[in-house]
Amino acid sequence: MLDRVPMLDGASDTAALMAEIGRNARAAGRPLALASPEAKTLALNAAADALIRNEAAILVANAADMRRAEESGLTSAAMDRLKLTPERIRATAVGVRTVAGLPDPVGKVTESWTRPNGLLIERARTPLGVIGVIYESRPNVTADAGALALKAGNPVVLRGGSDSTLSSAAIHASLLEGLRAANLPEAAIQLVPTPDRAAVGAMLAGLDGNLDVIVPRGGRSLVERVQTEARVPVFAHLEGLCHLYIDRSAKLGMAVEIAVNAKMRRTGICGAAETLLVDRAVADTHLVPVLEALHGAGCAIRATDEVRAFFPLATPATEEDWRTEYLEAIISVKLVDGVSGAIEHIEHYSSHHTEAIVAEDAAAAERFFREVDSAILLHNASTQFADGGEFGFGGEIGIATGRMHARGPVGVEELTSFKYRVRGTGQVRG
Amino acid sequence: MLDRVPMLDGASDTAALMAEIGRNARAAGRPLALASPEAKTLALNAAADALIRNEAAILVANAADMRRAEESGLTSAAMDRLKLTPERIRATAVGVRTVAGLPDPVGKVTESWTRPNGLLIERARTPLGVIGVIYESRPNVTADAGALALKAGNPVVLRGGSDSTLSSAAIHASLLEGLRAANLPEAAIQLVPTPDRAAVGAMLAGLDGNLDVIVPRGGRSLVERVQTEARVPVFAHLEGLCHLYIDRSAKLGMAVEIAVNAKMRRTGICGAAETLLVDRAVADTHLVPVLEALHGAGCAIRATDEVRAFFPLATPATEEDWRTEYLEAIISVKLVDGVSGAIEHIEHYSSHHTEAIVAEDAAAAERFFREVDSAILLHNASTQFADGGEFGFGGEIGIATGRMHARGPVGVEELTSFKYRVRGTGQVRG
Incomplete structure (x- = not known):
C-alpha cells in the first residue's frame, strides 16, 4: 500500500x-x-x-x-x-x-x-x-x-x-x-x-x-x-422559469395587476414570472397597457419584433431569453395564438415550476390546467403565490419540480x- | 485515442x-x-x-x-x-x-x-x-x-x-x-x-x-x-421477512387459522409469514395447538429451546433463522413478552414489508399499528393479504418497502x- x-x-x-x-x-x-x-x-x-x-x-x-x-x-x-x-x-x-x-x-x-x-x-x-x-x-x-x-x-x-x-x-x-x-x-x-x-x-x-x-x-x-x-x-427545483399567459378573454385591469405583481413584487424569488405570453387576438387592446405598467414599474422588456412594433421601448429578445430565469426586473414577451400557442411555448421552455393564465373563459383555463405539466398552475392569480406559506402549509422546506413523492411547495x-x-x-x- | x-x-x-x-x-x-x-x-x-x-x-x-x-x-x-x-x-x-x-x-x-x-x-x-x-x-x-x-x-x-x-x-x-x-x-x-x-x-x-x-x-x-x-x-422490496404475532388476548381458533394461512397458503410469496412470535403469557394454551396445526399442514418448525420444551418436534433455531426469508414450508418460532416484546423483535429483524397481530385486545393492536414501522400491518388477518389485488387495486406492479412516494402494493x-x-x-x- x-x-x-x-x-x-x-x-x-x-x-x-x-x-x-x-x-x-x-x-x-x-x-x-x-x-x-x-x-x-x-x-x-x-x-x-x-x-x-x-x-x-x-x-x-x-x-x-x-x-x-x-x-x-x-x-x-x-x-x-x-x-x-x-x-x-x-x-x-x-x-x-x-x-x-x-x-x-x-x-x-x-x-x-x-x-x-x-x-x-x-x-x-x-x-x-x-x-x-x-x-x-x-x-x-x-x-x-x-x-x-x-x-x-x-x-x-x-x-x-x-x-x-x-x-x-x-x-x-x-x-x-x-x-x-x-x-x-x-x-x-x-x-x-x-x-x-x-x-x-x-x-x-x-x-x-x-x-x-x-x-x-x-x-x-x-x-x-x-x-x-x-x-x-x-x-428541489433547479430554477423557476415561470410563465404568465394573458388570454383573449382576460379582463384588462386584472391582467395588468397580475402581470406587475407576478414580475415585480419580488423579482428574486423562484415564483417570479420571467416570460409573458399574450394572446395575439388581444395584441391591440391588452399588450401595450400591460407592458406600459411593467415598464412604469421599472421592468426592462425583451420582446419579439412583433411585440416591439407595438411597444418600441422593448429591446429584442433572443432565443436565449426564453430559456432564462432572470431573477431581476427583466421580462421576455411574446405573442402566441391563444391557449394552444401558450401551452406549446410553455411545454417547450418551462422549468415546470409555476405558470399562470389570466382568462375569463373557463374552458381556456381548464385546458391550461389540464395540458400544462408544471407543479403549480394558477388561474387569475399571481405566480408569486407559489409558496408553502401562501398554500397554507405554515412554511415550506423548499419547492420541488420533480414528480416523485413531493411536487410544488x-x-x-x-x-x-x-x-x-x-x-x-x-x-x-x- | x-x-x-x-x-x-x-x-x-x-x-x-x-x-x-x-x-x-x-x-x-x-x-x-x-x-x-x-x-x-x-x-x-x-x-x-x-x-x-x-x-x-x-x-x-x-x-x-x-x-x-x-x-x-x-x-x-x-x-x-x-x-x-x-x-x-x-x-x-x-x-x-x-x-x-x-x-x-x-x-x-x-x-x-x-x-x-x-x-x-x-x-x-x-x-x-x-x-x-x-x-x-x-x-x-x-x-x-x-x-x-x-x-x-x-x-x-x-x-x-x-x-x-x-x-x-x-x-x-x-x-x-x-x-x-x-x-x-x-x-x-x-x-x-x-x-x-x-x-x-x-x-x-x-x-x-x-x-x-x-x-x-x-x-x-x-x-x-x-x-x-x-x-x-x-x-421494490428486497425481501418479505413477515412476522405473525399471537397476543395473550388472541382467540385460539383464529390464531390457529391465521397462522396456517399466513405460512402455508402459498409459501413462495413475499407476504408469507416467516417468523411466528407467541406471547409468553399464553405459551401454555396457544403455542402447542398453533404449532401442531402448522406441523400437521407440513411445515417444519425451527424454534428456541423454550419453545422446543413445549413442542419437541421443533428443531433448534439459530440467529440466522430470525433473518431468513425461507419462502418454503419452514417457520421460525419464539416466545416474546407481550406486544412490547413482539415490536422489539420485529423492529430488529423485519424487512418492513408486512406484519400481523392476532389479538382481541384493541389497545395491543393499536400499539402494534402505531409502533411497528412496516409497509403493511394487519390485525386479525393473514399476512397473505399483502397484495394489490386483495387491497382492491385491481393488480399491482410490485410491492415497495421504500418510504419515498410508494409503499406497500x-x-x-x-x-x-x-x-x-x-x-x-x-x-x-x-
Whole structure:
C-alpha cells in the first residue's frame, strides 16, 4: 500500500464526525416517530420562546458573521440574506410557532376503505426518514427546516453556509432548548458544526445509509451539484422559469395587476414570472397597457419584433431569453395564438415550476390546467403565490419540480410517508 | 485515442436501440397524459380481447420458450412460472379487463381547500413518467405491468426475462392491438426486443434521462442488483421477512387459522409469514395447538429451546433463522413478552414489508399499528393479504418497502404524481 494517498487529518475527522451525525440522526428516528403531538408542539413553542429570549445573543453572533462576510467580499445580496434583525428573528419565531400550531401529520388517515371480505384498510401517515438540508447564507433556514422536519417526526441534519456559521449555531441553540424542554432527543435537529466542505460530500453520499432525502436551499450551482451528485432522493427545483399567459378573454385591469405583481413584487424569488405570453387576438387592446405598467414599474422588456412594433421601448429578445430565469426586473414577451400557442411555448421552455393564465373563459383555463405539466398552475392569480406559506402549509422546506413523492411547495405532509393498517376479524386468504 | 477500447457491434447496437426506446417512450408521454379515460379503457379492453383471440399463438410461443428452457436446464419452479395455459391466459385477460374498469386516476382531485384570500387550491393526479419494468420468467407481467402503467397515463419499457422472450412478445402483440384500436401511440408499451444484458444496464442508467422509475420483478439477486445500480428511483422490496404475532388476548381458533394461512397458503410469496412470535403469557394454551396445526399442514418448525420444551418436534433455531426469508414450508418460532416484546423483535429483524397481530385486545393492536414501522400491518388477518389485488387495486406492479412516494402494493394511484391547480379571481400577493 505504498502508493496509497494518506488522508488528511481534517478530512478523516470530518468523515468520522459526519458518520456519527448520521448514526445519531437514525437513532433519533424511532423516539421522534413515536413522540406525542403534544411533545412536538411543546418543543416548537419552547424553541420559538427561546429565539425571542436569545435575540441579543443571536444578533451578536450574526454581527460577527456579517463582519467576516464583509471582509471576505460577500455580495450585497448575499449580505442581505445573511443579515438578521430583531424583526427577522421575531418573524422566524412566528414561523416556528405557526408550524407548532399545524395539525400533527403523523398517524393521520388519508384514505380508508372496506373490502368485500370485511377487511378495513387505512392509509396512515408516518414520518419519512432522516432529512438533510444543505443551505447557503440565510441562517433562518435553520429554524424553518428544523421546525418542519420535527413536526413530521423526522430527524434532520442541517448544513448551513460557511458565511452564517455563528448565526445558524445561535439559532440552533434555541431549537435545542425547545427539544430539551419537551424531553425529545437533541439529535432530532443536528447542525453540522464544521465548515469543511467534505461534510457536504458525506451528505450527498447519504451518510452511510442514514440520510433518506436531501433538500438543497440556495443558488443554482448548489442545487445543480446536489441534483447531480446526491445518492439519495432530492426535493428541489433547479430554477423557476415561470410563465404568465394573458388570454383573449382576460379582463384588462386584472391582467395588468397580475402581470406587475407576478414580475415585480419580488423579482428574486423562484415564483417570479420571467416570460409573458399574450394572446395575439388581444395584441391591440391588452399588450401595450400591460407592458406600459411593467415598464412604469421599472421592468426592462425583451420582446419579439412583433411585440416591439407595438411597444418600441422593448429591446429584442433572443432565443436565449426564453430559456432564462432572470431573477431581476427583466421580462421576455411574446405573442402566441391563444391557449394552444401558450401551452406549446410553455411545454417547450418551462422549468415546470409555476405558470399562470389570466382568462375569463373557463374552458381556456381548464385546458391550461389540464395540458400544462408544471407543479403549480394558477388561474387569475399571481405566480408569486407559489409558496408553502401562501398554500397554507405554515412554511415550506423548499419547492420541488420533480414528480416523485413531493411536487410544488414541500411542507409538513410531504415530509411524511405512510403505512397501511388493515383491520380484520379473522380473515384468511382463500 | 489509440488506447480507446472499441465497442463491440452488438453492444453498440443495443445502446442505440435502448436510447431510441427511451426517446420513443418520452415522446409518448404527452399524448398518453392527455389521452381520454375512454381511450385508455378502450385500449385495455381491446387488449384483453386480443389476448383471448390470440390464445393459440401465445401458447405456441410459450411452448417454444418452454422447450428451450428445458434444454437449458431451468429449475422446475422457474419452468412453472414460465408456463402459460389457456387458464393463465384467460386470467391475464381478466386482470387487464379489471384494470380497464378501474376509475381513471389522472385528473382526480385528491385534496382541495380555500385560502383566506379566496384562492381555491386543488391537488390533482397526473401521470408519473416513464416506468421501466425488469422481470424474470413470468411472461404475464408483460400484460399486468403494461395495463397498470397505461391506465395511469405512463409510457412503460418492459424488459422480460430471456427465458420468456417469445411468450412476452406474443402477449405484447395483443397489447399493441389494444393501443392501435384506441389510436394511442404504440410506444406507450414497449417491450425490449433483445436478450442482450446490456439492455438492463441501459435501463439502470436511466435511458439518458428518459426513464423515471424502475420496478424490478423477480428474485432477490435481480432486486438487489437493481437497488444497488439504478440511477433512478426504484419501487421494490428486497425481501418479505413477515412476522405473525399471537397476543395473550388472541382467540385460539383464529390464531390457529391465521397462522396456517399466513405460512402455508402459498409459501413462495413475499407476504408469507416467516417468523411466528407467541406471547409468553399464553405459551401454555396457544403455542402447542398453533404449532401442531402448522406441523400437521407440513411445515417444519425451527424454534428456541423454550419453545422446543413445549413442542419437541421443533428443531433448534439459530440467529440466522430470525433473518431468513425461507419462502418454503419452514417457520421460525419464539416466545416474546407481550406486544412490547413482539415490536422489539420485529423492529430488529423485519424487512418492513408486512406484519400481523392476532389479538382481541384493541389497545395491543393499536400499539402494534402505531409502533411497528412496516409497509403493511394487519390485525386479525393473514399476512397473505399483502397484495394489490386483495387491497382492491385491481393488480399491482410490485410491492415497495421504500418510504419515498410508494409503499406497500404499488397500484395505479402510486403510478401517478400530482400538480396543484389554483383558482383565483384576480388575487395578487401583498
